[in-house]
Amino acid sequence: MKIKMKNSEKRFQNISLIIMLIITALCIMPFVLMIAASITDENVLIKEGYKFWPSKVNFEAYQYLWAKRETIFGAYGISILVTAVGTFINVTLTSLFAYPLSRQDFKYRNFFAFFIFFTILFNGGMTASYIVWTQLFHVKNTLWGLLIPNYLMGAFNVLLVRNYYMASIPVSILEAARVDGAKELGIYTMIILPLSKPVIITISLFSGMAYWNDWTNGLYYVTDARLYSINVFLNRLMNNIAFLKSSSTLTEGANLVGLDLPSVGIRMAIAVIAMLPVLIIFPMIQAQLIKGVVIGGVKG
Amino acid sequence: MSSTHGIAEATAKRRFGKRRTSRINYIPLFLMMLPGVVYLIANNYIPMFGVLIAFKKLDYAKGIFLSDWCGFANFEYLFKTKEAFIMIRNTIGYNLVFISVGLVVALSIAIMMTEIGKKKIAKFIQPAICFPNMISIIIVAYLVYAFLGSNGFVNKSILGGHGIKWYSEAKYWPGILIIVNFWKSAGYSSIIYIASISGIDTSLYEAAKLDGASKMQQITKITLPIIRPMIILMLLLSVSKIFNSDFGLFLQVPMNSGMLFSTTQTIDTYVYRSLMQLNNVGMSSAASVFQSVIGFVLVMLSNTLVRRVDKESALF
Numbered sequence: 323m324k325i326k327m328k329n330s331e332k333r334f335q336n337i338s339l340i341i342m343l344i345i346t347a348l349c350i351m352p353f354v355l356m357i358a359a360s361i362t363d364e365n366v367l368i369k370e371g372y373k374f375w376p377s378k379v380n381f382e383a384y385q386y387l388w389a390k391r392e393t394i395f396g397a398y399g400i401s402i403l404v405t406a407v408g409t410f411i412n413v414t415l416t417s418l419f420a421y422p423l424s425r426q427d428f429k430y431r432n433f434f435a436f437f438i439f440f441t442i443l444f445n446g447g448m449t450a451s452y453i454v455w456t457q458l459f460h461v462k463n464t465l466w467g468l469l470i471p472n473y474l475m476g477a478f479n480v481l482l483v484r485n486y487y488m489a490s491i492p493v494s495i496l497e498a499a500r501v502d503g504a505k506e507l508g509i510y511t512m513i514i515l516p517l518s519k520p521v522i523i524t525i526s527l528f529s530g531m532a533y534w535n536d537w538t539n540g541l542y543y544v545t546d547a548r549l550y551s552i553n554v555f556l557n558r559l560m561n562n563i564a565f566l567k568s569s570s571t572l573t574e575g576a577n578l579v580g581l582d583l584p585s586v587g588i589r590m591a592i593a594v595i596a597m598l599p600v601l602i603i604f605p606m607i608q609a610q611l612i613k614g615v616v617i618g619g620v621k622g
Numbered sequence: 623m624s625s626t627h628g629i630a631e632a633t634a635k636r637r638f639g640k641r642r643t644s645r646i647n648y649i650p651l652f653l654m655m656l657p658g659v660v661y662l663i664a665n666n667y668i669p670m671f672g673v674l675i676a677f678k679k680l681d682y683a684k685g686i687f688l689s690d691w692c693g694f695a696n697f698e699y700l701f702k703t704k705e706a707f708i709m710i711r712n713t714i715g716y717n718l719v720f721i722s723v724g725l726v727v728a729l730s731i732a733i734m735m736t737e738i739g740k741k742k743i744a745k746f747i748q749p750a751i752c753f754p755n756m757i758s759i760i761i762v763a764y765l766v767y768a769f770l771g772s773n774g775f776v777n778k779s780i781l782g783g784h785g786i787k788w789y790s791e792a793k794y795w796p797g798i799l800i801i802v803n804f805w806k807s808a809g810y811s812s813i814i815y816i817a818s819i820s821g822i823d824t825s826l827y828e829a830a831k832l833d834g835a836s837k838m839q840q841i842t843k844i845t846l847p848i849i850r851p852m853i854i855l856m857l858l859l860s861v862s863k864i865f866n867s868d869f870g871l872f873l874q875v876p877m878n879s880g881m882l883f884s885t886t887q888t889i890d891t892y893v894y895r896s897l898m899q900l901n902n903v904g905m906s907s908a909a910s911v912f913q914s915v916i917g918f919v920l921v922m923l924s925n926t927l928v929r930r931v932d933k934e935s936a937l938f
Binding site for chain 1: 646647648650651652654655657658659661662664665666667668669670671672673675676686731733734735737738741743744746747748749750751752753754756757758759760761763764765766767768769771773774775777778779805808809810813814817831836837869870874877878890893894897898903906907909910911913914917918921922938
């Protein structure tokens with residue numbers, strides 16, 4: 323009886339493993355196709371299409387991109403700049419806002435908690451945001467347009483940090499510090515910040531991913547090619563492909579992105595290059611990121 | 623002994639704390655919050671008043687606030703169009719599939735992942751199935767293009783050159799978008815269930831095994847009932863977002879192709895297209911305000927329901 327049961331348990335485990343391996347393969351497969359296509363000979367691509375196992379390999383696409391590296395590196399530079407600065411400001415604002423909210427003895431904490439919480443419940447919609455940012459704050463075609471709208475501070479991260487402060491920083495430490503004559507800012511920088519390292523890392527990852535992967539701010543607020551981040555650049559390139567499919571006037575679309583129109587293989591090479599940083603960094607941060615999702619997942 | 627000491631200390635602390643509160647200087651705390659408050663006003667609160675634009679006949683010469691009021695004319699005009707029906711149908715239709723199938727998929731993955739959780743390979747599988755959610759939807763659109771484009775894998779290798787023009791045939795897109803959505807989000811959405819399943823006391827399963835319960839019985843009689851509150855919570859949260867759609871999925875993956883609007887247009891893509899491509903602020907703001915207001919009502923409703931199921935998990 324017992325042995326039989328063990329067998330059925332074992333079988334269930336094996337079936338689970340097989341199914342999960344298939345799912346994993348399906349998740350990875352498209353990336354393999356993309357990378358394979360980017361190193362396939364151009365003529366082979368046109369004749370045989372994108373294939374997992376290219377019959378003729380060469381790196382012309384990458385050589386071409388290297389020759390045109392200024393455009394791509396420029397877009398990379400914008401992405402890195404916006405991600406670094408944006409994440410830094412996001413973490414600073416979030417932590418500074420969350421700390422008073424976590425203080426039981428702060429009389430107005432409920433008011434401010436509602437003030438930020440209400441932004442989850444109701445928003446003015448994309449059209450209103452667009453008009454406010456372009457007509458009132460004039461961020462169109464500036465770096466601010468990539469940096470400021472939407473991502474600088476969000477209710478989700480603030481509540482995550484506040485909950486962390488409330489759960490893991492004992493009130494007694496704060497009181498002891500105050501008795502010793504520490505000022506509020508001193509308490510925040512000397513005690514709170516060092517203790518909040520894990521949650522700060524988590525929200526940096528969330529914020530960093532949001533900035534790096536953003537393309538909507540670029541879509542709405544940036545039309546100047548010098549300000550394209552890598553994702554915005556890819557997006558415009560994609561639009562040009564669509565545009566070329568619907569009309570035969572080649573040149574205009576291609577000039578928009580400052581490149582001759584990339585041929586069949588080069589599109590995939592650019593996408594590979596754009597994906598590379600995430601591919602390299604993700605394995606390093608995934609454990610922390612998944613932990614963050616578990617902590618904050620429900621209310622996100 | 624130590625516990626009584628603890629209580630005494632706590633009482634002392636409370637008294638001590640109370641005495642101190644009256645003397646707390648709030649100004650540093652206000653200053654800490656100031657940058658955040660300014661940002662929220664600019665990014666969230668001013669646009670809330672921007673909903674008024676939907677009730678105006680916008681005239682840039684007069685400025686936003688001085689333009690003439692037009693009542694519900696924008697809304698009337700919007701809902702007379704056939705597009706309004708299409709985008710609402712698509713938004714809700716896709717969401718219903720995403721929510722229902724998504725729940726089954728996420729739960730199945732979570733159960734299978736906990737089953738193989740102790741194996742070394744799970745350490746590789748979990749990040750691998752989450753990875754598609756970490757890249758931008760633009761790259762996803764390129765990946766889809768590698769399969770469906772005119773030189774794509776599907777047309778050249780599977781269909782043997784007798785290609786289908788995927789980007790101009792609307793009828794294929796419900797299937798394509800559903801597959802892409804689950805490819806992207808299935809692994810990631812299972813994380814929360816994996817966490818709640820791994821929180822279940824293993825002695826329950828040991829006892830069930832001794833009583834001769836099969837694996838299926840363990841799942842239906844132990845796992846699912848215990849994580850039921852979490853399932854209901856996640857369902858209600860997603861239902862409250864049923865008028866929202868993943869803007870990138872519906873705009874980028876079909877490559878903004880006009881021939882696919884009948885199956886790919888959602889409220890979010892309509893708001894974008896009428897604002898940025900057609901320059902029709904009236905229609906765009908009407909659709910976007912409609913979405914916000916319904917969204918607000920649905921969040922409030924679902925929160926009331928969540929409170930009934932599980933007060934702890936309610937948003938407020």
